[in-house]
Amino acid sequence: ILPAAPTRASAKPVKPKRVGAPEGADPGVVSWVASVAELTEPRDIVWCDGSQEELQRLIDIMLEAGTIVPVPKRPGSYLARSNPDDVARMEDRTFICADDAEDAGPTNNWRDPASMRQVLGGLFDGAMRGRTMYVIPFSMGPVGGPISKLGIEITDSPYVVASMHYMTRVGTAALEAMHGTRDWVPAVHSIGAPLADGQQDVPWPCNPTRYISHFPETREIWSFGSAYGGNALLAKKCFALRIASVQARDEGWLAEHMLLLRMKHDDGRQIHLAGAFPSACGKTNLAMLQPTIPGWTVETLGDDIVWMRPGPDGRLWAINPENGFFGVAPGTSEATNATAMAMMDHDTIFTNVAMTPDGDVWWEGMTKDVPEGLIDWQGRPYDPANGPAAHPNARFTVRAEQAPSIAPDWDAPEGVPLDAIIFGGRRPTQVPLVLQARDWEHGVYVGATVSSQQTAAAEGPVGEIRRDPFAMLPFCGYNMGDYFTHWIDMGHRLGRHAPKIFSVNWFRRDEDGGFLWPGFGENARVLEWIAGRVAGTAPGVDTAVGVLPAEGALNLDGLDIDEAVMDELFEIDPKAWLSELVDVEAFFGQFGRALPTGLVRQLNHVRWRLEHV
Numbered sequence: 001i002l003p004a005a006p007t008r009a010s011a012k013p014v015k016p017k018r019v020g021a022p023e024g025a026d027p028g029v030v031s032w033v034a035s036v037a038e039l040t041e042p043r044d045i046v047w048c049d050g051s052q053e054e055l056q057r058l059i060d061i062m063l064e065a066g067t068i069v070p071v072p073k074r075p076g077s078y079l080a081r082s083n084p085d086d087v088a089r090m091e092d093r094t095f096i097c098a099d100d101a102e103d104a105g106p107t108n109n110w111r112d113p114a115s116m117r118q119v120l121g122g123l124f125d126g127a128m129r130g131r132t133m134y135v136i137p138f139s140m141g142p143v144g145g146p147i148s149k150l151g152i153e154i155t156d157s158p159y160v161v162a163s164m165h166y167m168t169r170v171g172t173a174a175l176e177a178m179h180g181t182r183d184w185v186p187a188v189h190s191i192g193a194p195l196a197d198g199q200q201d202v203p204w205p206c207n208p209t210r211y212i213s214h215f216p217e218t219r220e221i222w223s224f225g226s227a228y229g230g231n232a233l234l235a236k237k238c239f240a241l242r243i244a245s246v247q248a249r250d251e252g253w254l255a256e257h258m259l260l261l262r263m264k265h266d267d268g269r270q271i272h273l274a275g276a277f278p279s280a281c282g283k284t285n286l287a288m289l290q291p292t293i294p295g296w297t298v299e300t301l302g303d304d305i306v307w308m309r310p311g312p313d314g315r316l317w318a319i320n321p322e323n324g325f326f327g328v329a330p331g332t333s334e335a336t337n338a339t340a341m342a343m344m345d346h347d348t349i350f351t352n353v354a355m356t357p358d359g360d361v362w363w364e365g366m367t368k369d370v371p372e373g374l375i376d377w378q379g380r381p382y383d384p385a386n387g388p389a390a391h392p393n394a395r396f397t398v399r400a401e402q403a404p405s406i407a408p409d410w411d412a413p414e415g416v417p418l419d420a421i422i423f424g425g426r427r428p429t430q431v432p433l434v435l436q437a438r439d440w441e442h443g444v445y446v447g448a449t450v451s452s453q454q455t456a457a458a459e460g461p462v463g464e465i466r467r468d469p470f471a472m473l474p475f476c477g478y479n480m481g482d483y484f485t486h487w488i489d490m491g492h493r494l495g496r497h498a499p500k501i502f503s504v505n506w507f508r509r510d511e512d513g514g515f516l517w518p519g520f521g522e523n524a525r526v527l528e529w530i531a532g533r534v535a536g537t538a539p540g541v542d543t544a545v546g547v548l549p550a551e552g553a554l555n556l557d558g559l560d561i562d563e564a565v566m567d568e569l570f571e572i573d574p575k576a577w578l579s580e581l582v583d584v585e586a587f588f589g590q591f592g593r594a595l596p597t598g599l600v601r602q603l604n605h606v607r608w609r610l611e612h613v
């Protein structure tokens, strides 16, 4: 069985020396680390300080082990090739272990905490034998910020430690902030590959048995078997979304799967916007958007996770709790995301991309032509018969400060006041380029009815449409029905200060399967209309499903696009919408009494309007 979650008053005092804890570490932290070490039996323990020297040591260890190879064309950059069976999040191995199954809700895999502790206790027993156990104290958000939170990840994977260095604020300041408090999240990760004496290691050790387990009541995370980002960098999806969503429910704030940006015009207009799209549906790209319309610039604040809280002024204030970007490589190019290309020209960890003979990285969509002599993501000479050169979920990991578009105040502890929230997904038909929700409750309905084609970011059938409310289906740590209620309540609390809510769809297709909308930098046109709606200047027309841009309200200056295509992008087919409502109703139905009546009201209203057009 697993050791108990850390308590404030440690039951049995442990000598810090025994686990090599730094001077002054909180006794509760030290005794928890000691209990994990006792269970997992590592060869040694390293407390991470987040320094450049530490990162260099990790890189040397990984080079030596063959986990990474240098990318000579990009200083300070490396390529990791994972085990081919460890390339994405595994939703069917992700568990919410709430005491009561009701609290996990119908959309999560629930397991009884006591029996899960038993299973994990067996797996973690001796799991780190022959390996180094790293203790990573980190802060999500600037240390001590009003929206920030603390955590400790224990792992036996140097790849995870190096990635955490980029993705979170690791180090002594975070450890010191944990003194005298239990308000930090304990997270344990093991690749589950103990080494016997003299046993030869492999470049990417992992275990086919996998558990990504969350204990919302004790705020714990235990992850076993995988070293892939979303399964192993426990600060990210596991803490900042699954555990934080529970904290947010209990403490009156929101933890969301969103990008965060500021769009500003030379004339002084500006908006702060957060956007929820499912994994691999355009968050990172939108966060780094280079507007094609004159006068506008986008400053990046975050690309994956947003924590937001009502501020003293009654508005919703938002931070990006992360410190870096873990982005999808395929499809990234000078044409689609020049900002991302520039930020990865040094100090980047690439995972599962291809390599060129002259020592650079490559992936599908980076250049039109496929370079000669590629080595594919599995280290073999590239042969199209083996599939793509880079894995479709190949990733780059970089520090946020490397993005040329990063906002100068991106790590302001108090965050930014939010003006607009957008929801989107990959919808080849039916969903218009943009619409505005009529009010907050309708906006919650729009978020709750997001659906999208599945992508390579998680194991599963790519291309199939599934409901993914708020892009949080795989990330909400509690009953999604209660989550909807929490959102509706937030609207009441914010009142007239509530951000305006919109839906967007960059992915509508023509009969030949091509995208109707050029996307990427051109998406600024849609954001400009949104800014206009927030300011009360852009005209809209009310329809059964929401407010669409009025004739001529969307800025199409300089864009070569047929009027017929624009019509198709905004076409609302009442029949298709009505038949989707059947699916929405079934989806809502599974929440039973947890479903807020506001959503039922919205559904009935939309149906009534569709039936009367």
Ligand code: GDP
Residues within 6 Å of the ligand: 277, 278, 279, 280, 281, 282, 283, 284, 285, 286, 303, 327, 328, 330, 331, 332, 336, 506, 507, 515, 518, 519, 520, 523
């Ligand atoms: P994230 O995982 O939500 O951050 O998604 P990304 O921004 O990394 O994008 C995932 C994939 O969608 C990449 O291959 C992008 O090139 C592609 N993508 C992003 N934005 C757009 C867009 O506006 N239009 C089209 N057609 N593709 C896009």
Ligand code: PGA
Residues within 6 Å of the ligand: 088, 089, 229, 230, 231, 237, 278, 279, 280, 304, 326, 327, 328, 457, 458
């Ligand atoms: P993302 O997910 O595609 O939303 O960036 C990252 C992950 O797979 O953990």
Ligand code: MN
Residues within 6 Å of the ligand: 280, 283, 284, 303, 304, 326, 327, 328
């Ligand atoms: Mn992303």
